[in-house]
Amino acid sequence: MDKKEKLLVIIGPTAVGKTKLSIELAKKFNGEVISGDSMQIYRGMDIGTAKITPAEMEGVPHHLLDIRNPEEPFSVAEFQELVRKKITEITSRGNLPMIVGGTGLYIQSVIYDYRFSDAASDEHFRKRLEKKAQEEGNSEIHKMLSQVDPQGAEKIHPNNVRRVIRALEIYHCTGKTASQVQESQMPEHLYEEALIGLTMEREKLYNRINDRVNQMMEQGLLEEVKSLYQSGLKSCQSIQAIGYKELYDYFDEKNTLEDAVEQLKQNSRRYAKRQLTWFRNKMNVEWFDMTDVTNEAILHKKIEEISNYIEGKLEIKSNN
Incomplete structure (x- = not known):
């Protein structure tokens, strides 16, 4: 039997701190990041999906960002196929593939051998x-x-x-x-994976989500959504994303801007709760609590703790 490819997966609710942690771990383990977010695949949807910026990448290669136009549909099966190819490519370069994101079904479809085409068709x-x-x-x-x-x-x-x-x-x-x-189906584990979950005390997480929405608005989320709205983009998969549908209601004059932003915060908090429930019920995750990570020194200690777990789980060494 062929040796399984190694895979690091970092999951957790929106605004918990996955992006920054993933960059530090990628630098330690020669990692390349594959986005595990079902909406970051879309071009022109950057602020509302909290897409990592080139500066934030700090030279770490990222994959599956900006690969579809917003009017195009995208399925779990397509994601599964693309990511599995990327994992093999990254492994062949001698680097560690890392899936980072919060769309549970998409990530689950990659790491377990679910065959979407196996169900009978008519x-x-x-x-x-x-x-x-x-x-x-x-x-x-x-x-x-x-x-x-x-x-x-x-x-x-x-x-x-x-x-x-x-x-x-x-x-x-x-x-x-x-x-x-x-x-x-009895899913088989396709990879030798370390599955890291980030969690946080709920009140703090919800405050971070509210702050993030305020920051998105300051960064130009309204203008980003307006551009999509004015392009005539309606009734498609991408616009159902949180951050877009709420502001569409504002442009459709169904809501005031203030109410739309409040709705966006509420939907984001509810989504975070659903994400945590999904991961806890569907996947065998090693959880790390980020509640007390309030400065760089504490973050560094948390990274060391997680790195030690990864080294033991995947039998690999970090760069430092």
């Missing part, structure tokens, strides 16, 4: 649904999904027609929801 059924969506509207097939898989329907926007139809097709062929099919 082309005739799929074509029938595509026709129904065109003739009666996207909301009609989304209602169909709500009836058989309400939890799955909540996670998929009605305008993401391809995913809605795929979920219905899986149910049609197997009698099980997509998540039930996934859970019934």
Whole structure:
């Protein structure tokens, strides 16, 4: 059996401090970072997705940023394929692949051998649904999904027609929801991975999220979203991202700017809570608490603690 490739994964809720920590660890372990965020793939969506800047990268190579235009859809299966190729490329250079991000399903799809194409398919059924969506509207097939898989329907926007139809097709062929099919598989670990999770006392995390939203507004988030809005971009996957849909409501005159920003903060806090729940329930994570990291000296100690864990888990040495 071939030796498994080594992989470092750093996960955690939004605003917990993944970016800065990942750069320090990349420098210590000759790492290259692969974005594990489903929205940072989009060009022109920089401030709202908290995309790392070239200056913040400090020379560390980053992958899967700015690879799609905002009007293009992007699936978990595409992410899975692209990231697995990147892991092999980075390993072949003698460097350590590092997935950093907060989109749990995307990261899970890479490290476990879930075969999205294995579920039975029915082309005739799929074509029938595509026709129904065109003739009666996207909301009609989304209602169909709500009836058989309400939890799955909540996670998929009605305008993401391809995913809605795929979920219905899986149910049609197997009698099980997509998540039930996934859970019934016995996933194999494809990599020799160290799975690091960053967490933080909730009140402090929520304050950091609120501060981050204020900072995004100061950095020009309103102008970024306005540019997308004025380009005519509507009803597509990317605009459902937190930070964009709330400000779209403002431009659509459904909300005041003040209320839109407050909604953005609230949605970000709720998302952080959902992220933590997902990671704790779905993945075997080694957690590190960042609550008390208030200065560079404490951060350095935390990096040492995490580095020691990585060295033991992956049997590798750091540069210092």
